[in-house]
Ligand SMILES: O=P(O)(O)O[C@@H]1[C@@H](OP(=O)(O)O)[C@H](OP(=O)(O)O)[C@H](O)[C@H](OP(=O)(O)O)[C@H]1OP(=O)(O)O
């Protein structure tokens with residue numbers, strides 16, 4: 001039996017009869033192919049990426065494992081629809097804190113329609129995409145003091161300026177209460193962002209690949225960060241995955257300077273917190 005993911009923080013959400021992703025209890029995430037080119041483009045990317053021998057093994061680990069396309073009952077009640085079957089990145093976590101950060105100083109790309117370009121540029125300017133080269137798309141943090149999840153409204157998140165993004169990245173690794181205006185204590189920063197297996201080291205590994213990779217251009221892609229807050233587990237298990245490949249294009253031998261530049265800027269924010 002498929003159900004609506006509990007820890008989805010951005011994108012199209014399967015609620016109120018809308019089409020969105022579903023999960024099973026075996027660690028798989030079912031992302032419906034949208035009825036336009038986006039779904040097909042993303043499935044095509046996963047097919048290409050999974051069989052691309054030029055992708056180093058250590059980089060593959062930064063992408064959800066792809067298990068092909070399957071027809072499953074869609075969340076909007078419209079019957080069976082093709083879904084990409086992906087590794088559910090959060091399924092093994094009990095109390096995950098999750099943040100989706102869309103990388104790049106633009107989300108549009110060459111040859112899109114004028115309508116799509118206008119929609120993107122408006123959002124890129126209104127958010128920190130243009131000014132910082134990334135924007136926080138959504139987050140959900142386990143508030144250890146209140147012992148419950150805290151999730152800011154999407155409109156609040158999309159209105160973040162540089163300070164808002166910085167504060168969100170600090171709150172993400174803090175132990176003090178999140179709903180009020182107290183100064184984030186960054187109690188888990190060294191464990192989650194720092195350390196030999198922390199988020200910074202992982203982002204630097206991804207960045208090193210982007211310094212030379214010319215296979216794909218990752219337009220409008222996100223870095224998904226996850227870590228564990230369950231007191232039963234003794235490790236934070238910080239994780240980084242790239243998600244959302246609906247707008248990936250062939251790299252045609254050219255560096256993906258949009259993603260690369262945005263990633264460098266994002267890394268600098270993490271380094272400053274550390
Ligand atoms: O519909 P919206 O306004 O929620 O926009 C979606 C975006 O949500 P946002 O408001 O930026 O958090 C959404 O962004 P996130 O995945 O939430 O970062 C996508 O940009 C989505 O477009 P696509 O599926 O990537 O082509 C966007 O969907 P479309 O409007 O292009 O269908």
Ligand SMILES: Nc1ncnc2c1ncn2[C@@H]1O[C@H](COP(=O)(O)OP(=O)(O)O)[C@@H](O)[C@H]1O
Pocket residue numbers: 007008009010011012013021029064086087088089090098100138222224243244245246
């Ligand atoms: N493989 C995955 N495992 C777990 N959660 C995922 C996975 N892929 C996406 N998500 C969740 O769904 C959200 C939206 O994903 P995304 O691929 O960006 O969808 P959309 O194309 O609707 O924007 C992410 O922010 C994340 O919370």
